[in-house]
Amino acid sequence: MTQPQRVLSYLDALNEALAQELAADPSVVVFGEDAVGGHGCDGTMGHAWGPTRGLHNQFPDRILDAPITESAFVGAAVGAAATGLRPVADLLFVDFAGVCFDQILNQAAKLRYMVGGKAAVPMVLRCMWGTGMRRGAQHSQALYSLFTHIPGLKVVAPSNPVDAKGLLAASIQDDDPVIFFEHKLLYFGSRAVVPEERYTIPLGQAKVVREGDDVTIVAIGRMVNEALAAAERLEAEGVRAEVVDPRTLSPFDFDTVYASVEKTSRLVVVDESNPRCSVATDIAGTVAENRFSSLSAAVRTVTGPHAPVPFSPALEDAFPPNADKIVDAVRSTLPSSVTSKAS
Amino acid sequence: MTQPQRVLSYLDALNEALAQELAADPSVVVFGEDAVGGHGCDGTMGHAWGPTRGLHNQFPDRILDAPITESAFVGAAVGAAATGLRPVADLLFVDFAGVCFDQILNQAAKLRYMVGGKAAVPMVLRCMWGTGMRRGAQHSQALYSLFTHIPGLKVVAPSNPVDAKGLLAASIQDDDPVIFFEHKLLYFGSRAVVPEERYTIPLGQAKVVREGDDVTIVAIGRMVNEALAAAERLEAEGVRAEVVDPRTLSPFDFDTVYASVEKTSRLVVVDESNPRCSVATDIAGTVAENRFSSLSAAVRTVTGPHAPVPFSPALEDAFPPNADKIVDAVRSTLPSSVTSKAS
Amino acid sequence: MATESAGTLGREELIEAYRVMRTIRAFEERVHAEFGSGELPGAVHLYAGQEAVAAGVCGALVEGDYIASTHRGHGHAIAKGCDIGAMMRELYGKAGGSCNGKGGSMHIADFERGMLGANGVAAGGAPLACGSALTAKILGKRHVSVAFVGDGAANQGSFAESLNLATVWQLPVVFVVEDNGYAQATGTRYHLRGLDVARRAEAFGMPAAIVDGTDYLAVRAAADAAVERARSGGGPSFIECKAGRFFGHMEGFDQQGYRGEGEVDRLRAEDCLVRFTAAAGLSTEDVNGVDVTVEAAVEVAVAEAKAAPAPEAAELLTDVYVSY
Amino acid sequence: MATESAGTLGREELIEAYRVMRTIRAFEERVHAEFGSGELPGAVHLYAGQEAVAAGVCGALVEGDYIASTHRGHGHAIAKGCDIGAMMRELYGKAGGSCNGKGGSMHIADFERGMLGANGVAAGGAPLACGSALTAKILGKRHVSVAFVGDGAANQGSFAESLNLATVWQLPVVFVVEDNGYAQATGTRYHLRGLDVARRAEAFGMPAAIVDGTDYLAVRAAADAAVERARSGGGPSFIECKAGRFFGHMEGFDQQGYRGEGEVDRLRAEDCLVRFTAAAGLSTEDVNGVDVTVEAAVEVAVAEAKAAPAPEAAELLTDVYVSY
Ligand SMILES: Cc1ncc(C[n+]2csc(CCOP(=O)(O)OP(=O)(O)O)c2C)c(N)n1
Ligand SMILES: Cc1ncc(C[n+]2csc(CCOP(=O)(O)OP(=O)(O)O)c2C)c(N)n1
Ligand SMILES: [Mg+2]
Numbered sequence A, B: 001m002t003q004p005q006r007v008l009s010y011l012d013a014l015n016e017a018l019a020q021e022l023a024a025d026p027s028v029v030v031f032g033e034d035a036v037g038g039h040g041c042d043g044t045m046g047h048a049w050g051p052t053r054g055l056h057n058q059f060p061d062r063i064l065d066a067p068i069t070e071s072a073f074v075g076a077a078v079g080a081a082a083t084g085l086r087p088v089a090d091l092l093f094v095d096f097a098g099v100c101f102d103q104i105l106n107q108a109a110k111l112r113y114m115v116g117g118k119a120a121v122p123m124v125l126r127c128m129w130g131t132g133m134r135r136g137a138q139h140s141q142a143l144y145s146l147f148t149h150i151p152g153l154k155v156v157a158p159s160n161p162v163d164a165k166g167l168l169a170a171s172i173q174d175d176d177p178v179i180f181f182e183h184k185l186l187y188f189g190s191r192a193v194v195p196e197e198r199y200t201i202p203l204g205q206a207k208v209v210r211e212g213d214d215v216t217i218v219a220i221g222r223m224v225n226e227a228l229a230a231a232e233r234l235e236a237e238g239v240r241a242e243v244v245d246p247r248t249l250s251p252f253d254f255d256t257v258y259a260s261v262e263k264t265s266r267l268v269v270v271d272e273s274n275p276r277c278s279v280a281t282d283i284a285g286t287v288a289e290n291r292f293s294s295l296s297a298a299v300r301t302v303t304g305p306h307a308p309v310p311f312s313p314a315l316e317d318a319f320p321p322n323a324d325k326i327v328d329a330v331r332s333t334l335p336s337s338v339t340s341k342a343s
Numbered sequence C, D: 001m002a003t004e005s006a007g008t009l010g011r012e013e014l015i016e017a018y019r020v021m022r023t024i025r026a027f028e029e030r031v032h033a034e035f036g037s038g039e040l041p042g043a044v045h046l047y048a049g050q051e052a053v054a055a056g057v058c059g060a061l062v063e064g065d066y067i068a069s070t071h072r073g074h075g076h077a078i079a080k081g082c083d084i085g086a087m088m089r090e091l092y093g094k095a096g097g098s099c100n101g102k103g104g105s106m107h108i109a110d111f112e113r114g115m116l117g118a119n120g121v122a123a124g125g126a127p128l129a130c131g132s133a134l135t136a137k138i139l140g141k142r143h144v145s146v147a148f149v150g151d152g153a154a155n156q157g158s159f160a161e162s163l164n165l166a167t168v169w170q171l172p173v174v175f176v177v178e179d180n181g182y183a184q185a186t187g188t189r190y191h192l193r194g195l196d197v198a199r200r201a202e203a204f205g206m207p208a209a210i211v212d213g214t215d216y217l218a219v220r221a222a223a224d225a226a227v228e229r230a231r232s233g234g235g236p237s238f239i240e241c242k243a244g245r246f247f248g249h250m251e252g253f254d255q256q257g258y259r260g261e262g263e264v265d266r267l268r269a270e271d272c273l274v275r276f277t278a279a280a281g282l283s284t285e286d287v288n289g290v291d292v293t294v295e296a297a298v299e300v301a302v303a304e305a306k307a308a309p310a311p312e313a314a315e316l317l318t319d320v321y322v323s324y
């Protein structure tokens, strides 16, 4: 770390990763709608914003604006990836995966398998996700559970700027299709000292972000911060929570979770998404299958409700898990309350 | 049951449900691509097949062929449902959900919520699913886990002709959007005595298809038959397996599963889909959360692998769970082997 | 470009058209101010500048007809007769909003008035309008459906599919593309290569008109023709309306640096309200009378919205299903 | 309709064209027979009747160019130079198949020969071809990409989006719609209302030609022009080829009751192979020489495919990822 004091936002960390990968590899190409490149009307005016801001000045030929044609340009990312480029396509909100889902489900994810391994699809699809911006039901979803279900995809969801930069670089360098989840509230809300040099964080490696031996809390994306806040509070009660940030949801580093559960014997999973067939129940079920004998209490999932995300701020704020709900869930796994809660 | 001896295939049972609902309710309308109505070139030639065969002769104005425009016609089903019809749209293979996923995820599922309950979307989307027809990766998926994840949808997957007829009728009469899963291998392969009269089977009610008190096997769709075959074999070993057919995946009748697990203390879930974020891990995780203290052994999931479905018959046949794999999984939950398998 | 003399519309109709446009304008300007003062949450896309499109098209509709809208939906909702009080409460996410606060600006709907909803997905309304048109056709009602779609959203595949489905099924639907020159910051010169969407609609087999979207009477004439065609069983039609937006793409977000020098001034100089007042021969008194009422109504809407309570906490979990 | 005298092609090229078409025909007829005898698994869509399209278009291509195909992909694969032995093994789901048996007829691919794959999803190839065209453009290679799309699949939204993206990005891609009159059993008179897809392509801003798809020379001429335009930086083009299929939609499934009386006989009377033989002035010896070799090669392909082993059981789990 050359400049240990340099603080970047999550957004700027992503921008730096994109810039460094573009600079390092001429086959990297970035595209998406509108302001990704800032072509505006005539290619000079423009309004590039977000993690791609400024890139079109540095790499004018490899940043492309697309019309509102997600099927075509995400499909084009697949075709480009299979023939020699490393495309980074920008979906804006992950909710828009709906309009190009075939390209993800049936093309990107399956191409390599269908051709018997004779092609690879090294592409990244960047997406904003999560609640908290008052964007309503069609702009606030998590949806990573859908992609985690699909073999052939890798799914990454960094929780902080350092991971965001290193995981995006790793995703671009990876030879498989990666769906990359960027939580909107972290863009500006998450800031950290980020190394300036180019580096990667390997996909599929969880990180123990706080050690403890009473209970394991696995938390995804923005929920890592809530889990840490909960752990802080629990500490005051004498409960030492271990917090695991999976960072990558597919492949999933179950070994790190197993090791933690073997130590703590209790598991709470925190996931902002809807509950059914979620990453939360996936982790809960998989641990119950493979580390049943390590568990001393029922696993607990803390998720959003089985409901779309409401617009009204009062309602939206009640949607995602938070430190309070996590503390409650942890308490319910502790000896005194195990029985009363298992209903 | 007026004619207890009348045997129908799963396919004909679906056809009868469609015919009866069309006859009973003038707001029911059926559409999909090509041979749904058999319009062919000039509206008279044609080639209607599958569960809709013959309907266009009886109900010429309410069976419509669509061009290959899934986004438009599934979206039209949403708009029609919200304004007074009960559309039954035919997606053919569920894999094609990819090309109209926005209509399912962001329109059908969320419309009612987004408008504060001031509209309803009483539509059914019929889909073929499952392995076994040598159709390859893009025509053999299960995918119900994706829909089960999405709040606002109901998900139904009948395992036999009697349920198929009653559940399809219930789905059409239901006021919410239903994704209706028809396993290809059951169309002709599953036959049963089906009542002639119009009847419904309530959504959200599981059925205990075989009683037992040593282990609970929850199996979905075609897997119910495999679970029953496994139970038969286990019986010879003195193991009495209870087999539960959820029939509806969302809402899910956890109460019936809990009651069974309270009795047996062991759970095996059989699901033809890919494993991650599947209905299998969802059930496993939810039981581990809510009936942990009833469990005497690790839950077991028996699913397809984390891979697309291969074309080669030799490989495809190894993809789905079968009675052998289920028997193995059950054995691993039994006292002698619990410890050795929990690795 | 189709046009029509004001003569075919009666004085009351003309004043009503003005009232609708003036209400949209007042609503949007007030929302702009409220957003600017940090009072309003959410993603809010303003319609000011395009009023003649919503008013002209909806002016051709009758009760029982349907519209499916876009993310920029306030104008369509007001023109279709939605209550601005309920709309404003919706924008504030309050109880008593059009959607009880659960939808917000991007999902404002009023099924009783045939407003099937704004939509957060580009071209999301086009298939829905095919659906409500199918309802009319199957049930033998003579109701017409209108899908509003932006120039950028017109590139979305579901829109092309809807054009095709509407012609194959001969649905009573009118597609209205509002070309305001931009999809966010991307110009039509880039994303449509400067081509008219109308040519696509024709290639899909339906009649297509291109009109000046700041000219209420021209829009109205084209809409009257298309709606009449649909209502009488003549199938779908297409209208492309050209009219710029006064504000940025979205409140609180768009610096509008992509716009040409003086562009917004030129747009404001062609203000559809001013054009209409002259074309319709409305007097200063006519206009003032409407303006005063409208301003007062918007004032009340905002005050009531601010005072309204948030939805009950339990609302988080209701309305997901009719029954579950 | 574009056409070209056989004169611009040399004798060797003409014989090669015949060889390609004859190979496709022999392959498909044999597959039809094999399927009929219950030997072949899977969903198999035969290309017989449309050979001049695949051969004419791919004849205009050079090594390094790409094609993205449809569910009816055997003809495209053969015309692009894929090995029929590997293809036949693929159809049988055997080791050594083009995709090691994991793809089957609907996913035959050969990336080394620029064949990006058949596709089980209607119009699935169109966005992929935009992608390979983007690769050529970004890397500064002069390779051209071709997307084959059926008449029915041309209604799919992703196809319209691809036309648009290709014009906006000015990609070196050629879209070839094969109008064989039907999407499964639905006629173009119904699903396209009898309209040409070419008009849509023009409306999206690219030159479009309509050719008789049973006329190799006409197809070839149109393809030469479009490929040359793409290769020299002139952007995308569109070609609509009209040619019926001899067999049903899918083997073992389609009774063809939807076809007009004598329709298949008429199609066979306009057999592209016969037309080409005459137009190219090939002698009976020329033809016989090719026929014998081709038949023998297909015979070998079938025998070897039947004899080949199934893929290793472990293959079920390989090739999901490069690394996981
Ligand atoms: C499928 C989809 N892709 C992208 C977006 C993000 N988005 C919101 S509005 C917009 C621009 C829409 O432009 P246009 O259709 O011209 O409507 P306008 O905003 O000009 O009224 C975009 C790209 C979206 N909402 N839906
Ligand atoms: C998105 C999608 N919808 C439906 C299908 C089912 N399907 C397979 S082939 C076919 C007809 C295709 O017709 P066309 O594009 O004309 O090709 P052809 O079979 O005539 O070569 C259909 C509807 C599909 N494969 N993909
Ligand atoms: Mg616009």
Ligand SMILES: [Mg+2]
Pocket: D150, D151, D152, D178, D179, D180, D181, D182, D183, D184
């Ligand atoms: Mg066809």
